[in-house]
Amino acid sequence: MNASVLVINCGSSSIKYALVPSEPDRPRLAGLAERLGGGDAQLRGVDSRGESFTQALGEADHTRALEAILDRLEGRRPFAVGHRIVHGGESFTRAALIDDDVVDAIERTSALAPLHNPANLEGVAATRRLFPDLPQVAVFDTAFHQSLPPRAYRYALPDALYRDHAIRRYGFHGTSHAYVSRRADRLGGLGGGAWLTAHLGNGCSTCAVWQGQSLDTSMGLTPLEGLAMGTRSGDVDPGLHAHLSRQLGWSLDRIDEVLNRNSGLLGLSGLTNDMRELEAAEAQGHPGAALAIEVFCYRIAKSLAALSCALPRLDGLVFTGGIGENSALVRERVIGLLPHFGLQLNRTVNSETIRGREGRIDAGGRQLWVIPTDEEGQIADETRQRLVQKGRNHT
Ligand code: AMP
Numbered sequence: 001m002n003a004s005v006l007v008i009n010c011g012s013s014s015i016k017y018a019l020v021p022s023e024p025d026r027p028r029l030a031g032l033a034e035r036l037g038g039g040d041a042q043l044r045g046v047d048s049r050g051e052s053f054t055q056a057l058g059e060a061d062h063t064r065a066l067e068a069i070l071d072r073l074e075g076r077r078p079f080a081v082g083h084r085i086v087h088g089g090e091s092f093t094r095a096a097l098i099d100d101d102v103v104d105a106i107e108r109t110s111a112l113a114p115l116h117n118p119a120n121l122e123g124v125a126a127t128r129r130l131f132p133d134l135p136q137v138a139v140f141d142t143a144f145h146q147s148l149p150p151r152a153y154r155y156a157l158p159d160a161l162y163r164d165h166a167i168r169r170y171g172f173h174g175t176s177h178a179y180v181s182r183r184a185d186r187l188g189g190l191g192g193g194a195w196l197t198a199h200l201g202n203g204c205s206t207c208a209v210w211q212g213q214s215l216d217t218s219m220g221l222t223p224l225e226g227l228a229m230g231t232r233s234g235d236v237d238p239g240l241h242a243h244l245s246r247q248l249g250w251s252l253d254r255i256d257e258v259l260n261r262n263s264g265l266l267g268l269s270g271l272t273n274d275m276r277e278l279e280a281a282e283a284q285g286h287p288g289a290a291l292a293i294e295v296f297c298y299r300i301a302k303s304l305a306a307l308s309c310a311l312p313r314l315d316g317l318v319f320t321g322g323i324g325e326n327s328a329l330v331r332e333r334v335i336g337l338l339p340h341f342g343l344q345l346n347r348t349v350n351s352e353t354i355r356g357r358e359g360r361i362d363a364g365g366r367q368l369w370v371i372p373t374d375e376e377g378q379i380a381d382e383t384r385q386r387l388v389q390k391g392r393n394h395t
Contacts, residue, residue, distance in 0.1 A: 002079050004019055004020060004076060004077075005020050005078055005082050005380035005383045006019050006020075006078035007082045007083075007380055008083050008123050008127060009083075009084040010083070010084075010119055010122060010126075011119050012118075012119040013037050014034045014035075015032070015036070015123060016030075017032075017069050018376040018380075019073055019076060019078060020380035022384070027049075029046070029048060029072060029073055029076070030046055031043060031045020031069070031072065033060070036057075036065055039058065040058070041057035041058065042055065042056050047074065055068060062122050062123060063129065063130070066126050066127060067130065078134065079134070080135045080136070080387055081127050081131060081134055081136045081383075082137050082139055082379040082383035083124055083127070083137065083138050083379075084120065084375070084379055085139065086117060086120060086142070086172070087110075087112045087113035087140070087141070087170065088138075088141075088142045088146075089109035089112055089142070089170070090166065090168075091108075092140045093143055093146040093147075094382075095137050095138060095143065095383065096137065096140075097135060097137055097386055097387070097390055098124060098128070098135075098137060102138060103124060106120070106138065107121060112166065112221070124138070135387055137382070139175060139383065141173060142171060142172060144178040145171030145172075145174055145207075145214045147215065148214060148215060148217070149215065152215065153168045155167065155168065155169065155220075155221075169219075169220035169221060170219075170221060172205060172223045173203065173205045173207075173217075176199045176320060176373040176378070177199060177207040177209065177214060177217070178214075178378060179374055180199075180369075180373055181207070181209040181212065182212065183358075184197075184318045184367070187358070188367050192212055194208075194311040194312060195208075195210075195318055196317050196318070197209060198300055198304065198318065198319050198320070198321075198324055198334070199321045199373065200227075200320070200321040200322070200330065201230075201323060202229065202273065202322070203223055204218075204226070204229045204230075204300070204321065204323075205219045206303045208307040208308070215311065218234075218307070224260060226303060227300055228264050228265065228268070228295055228296050229265070230264050230265055231261050231263060231265070231267070232259065232261075232264045233259045233263035233267070235299075240255075241255055264296075265292045265293075268291055268296075269289045270288045271286065271289055275293075275322075275323045277289075278292055278293055279327065293329075293330070296330070297333040298337060304317065305341075308341075314366060315366060316369065317335075318369045319331050319368075319369070320370070324370065325356075325357075325370055325372050325373075326354050328350045328354075331350055331361070331370070332350060344362055344363040345363065345368060346362060353370045357372070358370065358372060
């Protein structure tokens with residue numbers, strides 16, 4: 001049976017795609033169309049033999065790029081399309097079969113994610129035009145965290161800001177935290193364990209998962225809250241905005257730009273947001289690189305310790321994302337900052353566990369896992385599950 005799902009992650013000027021077959025051993029066709037809307041759009045990807053290609057698309061918009069992607073599917077027809085949608089607000093607690101009402105509801109949530117949701121919807125509209133007969137499913141980055149209890153999702157702000165303006169913590173990276181925690185349940189033989197998961201990539205977040213449910217997470221109303229990230233500051237004093245405005249005369253747009261694009265590892269080091277380069281620079285004695293790594297690791301450990309309050313017990317920690325999967329140094333330092341967690345790191349296995357490899361890196365005691373995230377696979381699974389449930393509902 002053909003159960004391949006075409007997973008689409010549509011940004012304002014890019015479309016990431018993957019054709020995910022239901023059989024895990026069949027190759028995925030995947031790639032990225034970039035610089036859409038300008039004059040020099042291009043499509044890069046891999047074919048079924050694992051060979052890379054690059055195709056110039058000229059003045060392509062999202063629809064033209066999707067047509068080019070279609071041509072790269074080597075005649076394989078998906079049975080459904082799964083869309084990554086960044087913000088589902090409180091309307092979506094799980095994946096949703098897309099119809100006009102769902103599109104309207106996503107549009108209403110756009111005020112909470114003005115950079116992401118409109119771009120995601122552009123992809124939905126183009127895909128619905130190109131594949132009018134295929135079911136389309138929206139999978140939300142926020143949905144996994146809709147199980148947070150009020151004590152975790154409410155800010156200590158006037159009630160009306162929540163009631164009338166939906167100001168609360170939502171959390172992001174939900175597909176990644178859901179995937180790695182379920183995988184840890186399976187690998188660890190726990191069947192619904194108590195995990196702390198750390199997704200450490202360009203964006204970074206932590207999550208406390210108990211019996212497959214997110215109970216707390218480090219990101220909030222926006223993906224800026226929480227950990228120090230590649231270029232994002234993470235938590236700062238909420239009084240900082242007023243201070244920068246009054247003392248330096250900065251506009252809100254400028255503050256937003258600095259906190260999102262010029263901060264984090266890049267801002268602290270004055271060098272780069274790439275952990276590989278920072279590790280190399282620290283080894284050469286670069287003080288900014290050393291400080292950036294130190295703050296980064298400390299903030300992760302502090303966040304994990306805080307999130308442990310959400311769990312009734314702790315079975316283990318999971319690292320994922322570009323840094324979590326690759327940086328033995330970051331993992332070792334984070335674990336070293338949590339001596340009261342009773343973790344025992346197997347240093348040899350830790351240093352040998354790199355991208356693409358799943359590995360258990362503890363030497364006994366609480367479990368420590370490196371699990372490569374698979375957001376496309378998770379979106380494809382949730383798409384299939386949603387359609388099966390829909391079928392059941394109709395019978
Ligand atoms: P992601 O957003 O999950 O693709 O992660 C991207 C980040 O992973 C990059 O910015 C790098 O900082 C980091 N990364 C990738 N490979 C390595 C590596 N070998 N060692 C340390 N960090 C890495």
